[in-house]
Amino acid sequence: xxxxxxxxxxxxxxxxxxxxxxxxxxxxxxxxxxxxxxxxxxxxxxxxxxxxxxxxxxxxxxxxxxxxxxxxxxxxxxxxxxxxxxxxxxxxxxxxxxxxxxxxxxxxxxxxxxxxxxxxxxxxxxxxxxxxxxxxxxxxxxxxxxxxxxxxxxxxxxxxxxxxxxxxxxxxxxxxxxxxxxxxxxxxxxxxxxxxxxxxxxxxxxxxxxxxxxxxxxxxxxxxxxxxxxxxxxxxxxxxxxxxxxxxxxxxxxxxxxxxxxxxxxxxxxxxxxxxxxxxxxxxxxxxxxxxxxxxxxxxxxxxxxxxxxxxxxxxxxxxxxxxxxxxxxxxxxxxxxxxxxxxxxxxxxxxxxxxxxxxxxxxxxxxxxxxxxxxxxxxxxxxxxxxxxxxxxxxxxxxxxxxxxxxxxxxxxxxxxxxxxxxxxxxxxxxxxxxxxxxxxxxxxxxxxxxxxxxxxxxxxxxxx
Numbered sequence: 015x016x017x018x019x020x021x022x023x024x025x026x027x028x029x030x031x032x033x034x035x036x037x038x039x040x041x042x043x044x045x046x047x048x049x050x051x052x053x054x055x056x057x058x059x060x061x062x063x064x065x066x067x068x069x070x071x072x073x074x075x076x077x078x079x080x081x082x083x084x085x086x087x088x089x090x091x092x093x094x095x096x097x098x099x100x101x102x103x104x105x106x107x108x109x110x111x112x113x114x115x116x117x118x119x120x121x122x123x124x125x126x127x128x129x130x131x132x133x134x135x136x137x138x139x140x141x142x143x144x145x146x147x148x149x150x151x152x153x154x155x156x157x158x159x160x161x162x163x164x165x166x167x168x169x170x171x172x173x174x175x176x177x178x179x180x181x182x183x184x185x186x187x188x189x190x191x192x193x194x195x196x197x198x199x200x201x202x203x204x205x206x207x208x209x210x211x212x213x214x215x216x217x218x219x220x221x222x223x224x225x226x227x228x229x230x231x232x233x234x235x236x237x238x239x240x241x242x243x244x245x246x247x248x249x250x251x252x253x254x255x256x257x258x259x260x261x262x263x264x265x266x267x268x269x270x271x272x273x274x275x276x277x278x279x280x281x282x283x284x285x286x287x288x289x290x291x292x293x294x295x296x297x298x299x300x301x302x303x304x305x306x307x308x309x310x311x312x313x314x315x316x317x318x319x320x321x322x323x324x325x326x327x328x329x330x331x332x333x334x335x336x337x338x339x340x341x342x343x344x345x346x347x348x349x350x351x352x353x354x355x356x357x358x359x360x361x362x363x364x365x366x367x368x369x370x371x372x373x374x375x376x377x378x379x380x381x382x383x384x385x386x387x388x389x390x391x392x393x394x395x396x397x398x399x400x401x402x403x404x405x406x407x408x409x410x411x412x413x414x415x416x417x418x419x420x421x422x423x424x425x426x427x428x429x430x431x432x433x434x435x436x437x438x439x440x441x442x443x444x445x446x447x448x449x450x451x452x453x454x455x456x457x458x459x460x461x462x463x464x465x466x467x468x469x470x471x472x473x474x475x476x477x478x479x480x
Contacts, residue, residue, distance in 0.1 A: 056186040061450025066414030077337030080383035081407035082428040087120040087129035090426040106400040114387040126418035133350035136358030142418040149422025149431040155403040160380035177326040178211040181218040187323030190286040192221035199308030200333020213460040230291035313356040341398040374413035382406025385427040404430040443472035
């Protein structure tokens, strides 16, 4: 007589063979801890050279934050406001009209005198900690491919994300928490493929948290303990032994390996995660500084996770593409009112804790917006800007970055990167360099070739390094 136990017992086994195999599994219980330690994929790994940074907090203003209204002051837009752009209107997805000056005032900030829009006053007060890269560009002016490039180094899905590469290359400093956490009060366009490990081992994919409140057991509800810890440990040891027996005949099963490690991580998270994710333990003053908003809670959580050794925290501003201001650029003032105190509080708290020097904080977006007004037939108002992949801005602080500088430039209207163009490959190569990784050596062999985050491109931006 043959029996079937889904996921473990071969249907060809007899009852005697199945019991024998299971008995061997019980005999492995005492070795399960040793096996887990020997196969720990999150163990810290040596860097290629000494690192200046240990971790990354990536703040994504998804939808396309307008550089000419935030970080890239263009006086020519005021002089030419309402006039056609010399050389013809910008070639973008939708019909654009005449040049449109920023409705927001810029002022010189900090000792560096970098111009920052009035809608980011608190970030402006800390601008001496930032390098503002004003010459970013990317290939495609659509959200999906630009987000893929921004996150994975390719315009199509199927490549590992930056956080997954970091976990693969560096491991984690804290096994009791996921090493790569993604926070968003909703779901950005594209969603999970943006933090996927793709063909890297599945254990390195990001852990998504829908950050909609302050109760840690609502955020990570499946981690709450309902069985005595000793009993859980015995159950998990048995399950681990059975899974490893199952895995022995299926080498290279990334999903099964990830499931085994995920259960171990979830078990350990029961102790540390509720504390890490409970921002209610912060003072009322701290909560007020960050703001009771999605981006405020996410930035505060990012700081708490960084304090506990999480390798990368990626924060998306909100659901879908909130910064996608086709009709009304004034919407960005409302969004900045939420982002500005959150970002500034995060940077200031990292400085106060002497963590900024080892933490890279990236304030980015998938592309910028046009210097001309959008006048497409599908817009109700005519105060918006279309997508602009030819030139935009990203700001980076901490972790070996030279603060108080503006790198590169767009043309006089803010349309194209004109001086020292920077592609996402270059930015990623620089981030990896600061983390002690040579982007040309961080590779993974798959489908007959070696892959890397920067494909076959990317140059380290040595002039922005401290």
